[in-house]
Amino acid sequence: MPVSPITLYFDFSSPYAYLASRLIEDVAARHDRGVEWVPMLLGPVFAATGSRPLVEQPLKADYARRDMLRSARYHGVPFQVPQPFPIATHQAARVTIALQREQPERATAWVHAVFNAYFADGRNVAEMPVLHALGAGLGLSGERIDAICADAQVKAALKANVDRALAAGVCGAPYFVVDDEPFWGVDRLPQLERWLQARF
Amino acid sequence: MPVSPITLYFDFSSPYAYLASRLIEDVAARHDRGVEWVPMLLGPVFAATGSRPLVEQPLKADYARRDMLRSARYHGVPFQVPQPFPIATHQAARVTIALQREQPERATAWVHAVFNAYFADGRNVAEMPVLHALGAGLGLSGERIDAICADAQVKAALKANVDRALAAGVCGAPYFVVDDEPFWGVDRLPQLERWLQARF
Numbered sequence: 001m002p003v004s005p006i007t008l009y010f011d012f013s014s015p016y017a018y019l020a021s022r023l024i025e026d027v028a029a030r031h032d033r034g035v036e037w038v039p040m041l042l043g044p045v046f047a048a049t050g051s052r053p054l055v056e057q058p059l060k061a062d063y064a065r066r067d068m069l070r071s072a073r074y075h076g077v078p079f080q081v082p083q084p085f086p087i088a089t090h091q092a093a094r095v096t097i098a099l100q101r102e103q104p105e106r107a108t109a110w111v112h113a114v115f116n117a118y119f120a121d122g123r124n125v126a127e128m129p130v131l132h133a134l135g136a137g138l139g140l141s142g143e144r145i146d147a148i149c150a151d152a153q154v155k156a157a158l159k160a161n162v163d164r165a166l167a168a169g170v171c172g173a174p175y176f177v178v179d180d181e182p183f184w185g186v187d188r189l190p191q192l193e194r195w196l197q198a199r200f
Numbered sequence: 201m202p203v204s205p206i207t208l209y210f211d212f213s214s215p216y217a218y219l220a221s222r223l224i225e226d227v228a229a230r231h232d233r234g235v236e237w238v239p240m241l242l243g244p245v246f247a248a249t250g251s252r253p254l255v256e257q258p259l260k261a262d263y264a265r266r267d268m269l270r271s272a273r274y275h276g277v278p279f280q281v282p283q284p285f286p287i288a289t290h291q292a293a294r295v296t297i298a299l300q301r302e303q304p305e306r307a308t309a310w311v312h313a314v315f316n317a318y319f320a321d322g323r324n325v326a327e328m329p330v331l332h333a334l335g336a337g338l339g340l341s342g343e344r345i346d347a348i349c350a351d352a353q354v355k356a357a358l359k360a361n362v363d364r365a366l367a368a369g370v371c372g373a374p375y376f377v378v379d380d381e382p383f384w385g386v387d388r389l390p391q392l393e394r395w396l397q398a399r400f
Contacts (some may be wrong), residue, residue, distance in 0.1 A: 049259050050252070059249050059371035063384055073400060074391050092282035109389050171259035190351055200273060 006192070009165045009175040011042040012089035013053075015068045015082065018119040020174035020186045021111060022077045027189060031196040033178075037100070037111050039093035040157070040165040042086075042173055049171050051088045071186070076100035078120040087118075087126035090158060091149045095131065095140075097157045098148040106138055113137060205234035206392070209365045209375040211242040212289035213253075215268045215282065218319040220374035220386045221311060222277045227389060229397040233378075237300070237311050239293035239358070240365040242286075242373055249371050253286045271386070278320040285325035287318075290358060291349045295331065295340075297357045298348040306338055313337060 003193040006028050010017035028035050046052055053063040065081055072079030092114045099107035113134045123130050128149075132142040148154055165175070169182060176183040176192055179199075183192045194200060206228050211216035228235050246252055254264040263279055272279030299307035313334045316325040320334045323330050328349075332342040348354055365375070369382060376383040376392055379399075383392045394400060 034233075045259075048255050051257070051260075053219060053248070056370075057249050057251070059366070059369055060251075062369055063371050066382065067384065067388075070391060074394060166259070169259055169262055171257075171263050182263060182266065184267065185387070187385070188267075190390075191270060194274060 003033055004179060005036040007036045007038060007177040009038045009040050009168070009170045009173060009177075011040060011173045012092045012114050012118065012125060013042060013082075013086040014173040015079070015119060016071070016186045017174040018115045019071060019075055019077055020176075020189070021115045023075060023186065023189060024174075024176070026197075027193055031192070033196065035108075037088070037096070037108060038161055038165065039089075039096045039111075040161045040170070040173075041090060041093065041158070044162050045165065045170055045172065048166055051172075055085060075186075078116075080119065080122050082118055083122070084124065084126075085126060089126065091128065091131060092125050093158050093161075094149050094151070094154045095135070095145055097161070098151070098154050101157075106140075109138055110134070203233055205236040207236045207238060207377040208237070209238045209240050209370045209373060209377075211240060211258045211359075211373045212292045212314050212318065212325060213242060213286040215279070215319060216271070216372040216386045217374040218279075218315045219271060219275055219277055220376075221315045222387070223275060223386065223389060224376075225372075226391055226394075230393070233396065235308075237296070237308060238361055238365065239289075239296045239311075240361045240370070240373075241290060241293065241358070244362050245370055245372065248366055251328065251372070255285060266277065275386075278316075280322050282318055283322070284324065284326075287324060289326065291328065291331060292325050293358050293361075294349050294351070295345055297334070298351070298354050298362070306340075308336055310334070310340075334385060 006024060008020060008024055010021065024035055068081060069079065069118045096107060096110055099110050114125050117130065117134055118125045125131060131145055135142065135145045168177060172184050174186055178192060178195055181195055208220060208224055210221065225237055232358045240323060264272050268281060269279065296307060296310055314325050317330065317334055318325045325331060331345055335342065335345045368377060372384055374386055378392060378395055381395055
């Protein structure tokens with residue numbers, strides 16, 4: 001029986017999803033699993049749960065800034081507090097989806113390029129010129145990126161990803177599902193790894 | 201220079217604070233620290249952050265139930281999903297505070313007795329007869345517990361604990377502070393422990 005991948009629901013605006021993006025492939029490889037990357041949008045998730053971005057919540061905003069930096073140090077991942085934050089990520093998500101369909105061998109490289117640009121290099125990946133520059137590094141023309149972002153089928157596919165996430169119970173990001181077992185947060189990776197080892 | 205204790209802000213209604221209560225003393229002992237237990241109330245914290253109990257949040261409620269059970273298994277701590285939940289915990293908190301002042305050698309035993317009664321044994325620690333029974337196990341009469349719960353100074357001290365927590369930035373429970381470094385959540389214990397080792 002083929003083993004199913006680790007499904008990772010993410011929004012490019014989530015610092016903790018960025019940390020997860022830097023860690024999950026090693027976890028998956030240790031257990032002979034793949035990673036299914038599912039870009040979605042936290043806005044509709046927050047609307048469903050009645051939540052808001054951390055930085056808009058009193059007390060939690062100050063804590064989160066400190067926690068993001070320390071969590072990145074803890075995991076040995078380069079990080080700077082993103083500014084502006086949060087940002088619109090639907091264009092970067094659409095490009096991900098189109099690549100997953102048309103050039104899957106480049107899709108994961110795109111995911112890492114976007115996450116790293118925003119959280120390690122401080123570039124605003126909501127801006128099309130930034131996405132164009134990232135695409136150029138992967139052999140994608142600016143025209144292709146613009147066409148993807150305007151494509152009605154791709155837009156619908158992103159909406160379908162959001163619907164799939166909500167149906168799966170996704171209440172934040174990163175949100176992992178392994179063999180129907182859900183894990184919310186990069187801090188659940190130890191539990192996810194034990195699940196892979198022992199189903200417990 | 202004497203080292204300061206690990207300060208642990210908690211509400212007896214928090215499942216993750218219960219898990220922390222079962223784990224923190226071992227962490228502290230490994231690093232020659234004590235634990236300062238600070239009972240407070242999550243209600244005013246949620247009012248300050250604009251949050252609500254997890255079980256009242258769509259999607260998060262279902263996830264939290266599963267996560268609590270798995271987190272308890274992960275840490276090897278006996279646990280059952282509390283019912284009713286959440287509950288009023290001010291009386292149990294007041295007894296904690298009075299013991300910390302008058303019989304500090306019994307205060308920590310009381311904290312564990314209340315947490316274990318609610319989360320391991322399924323007893324509703326909002327009810328005075330349950331608190332009386334727990335007190336009996338520690339040599340506290342029901343009359344003494346009732347007197348503590350009605351004491352204006354103890355009530356004021358609990359309110360002062362809540363004010364102290366908000367001033368310290370407490371945005372949930374468990375919330376730890378080590379040498380001015382804050383850690384929110386039992387899932388931050390690995391980072392807390394590394395902080396104790398390496399200040400990083």
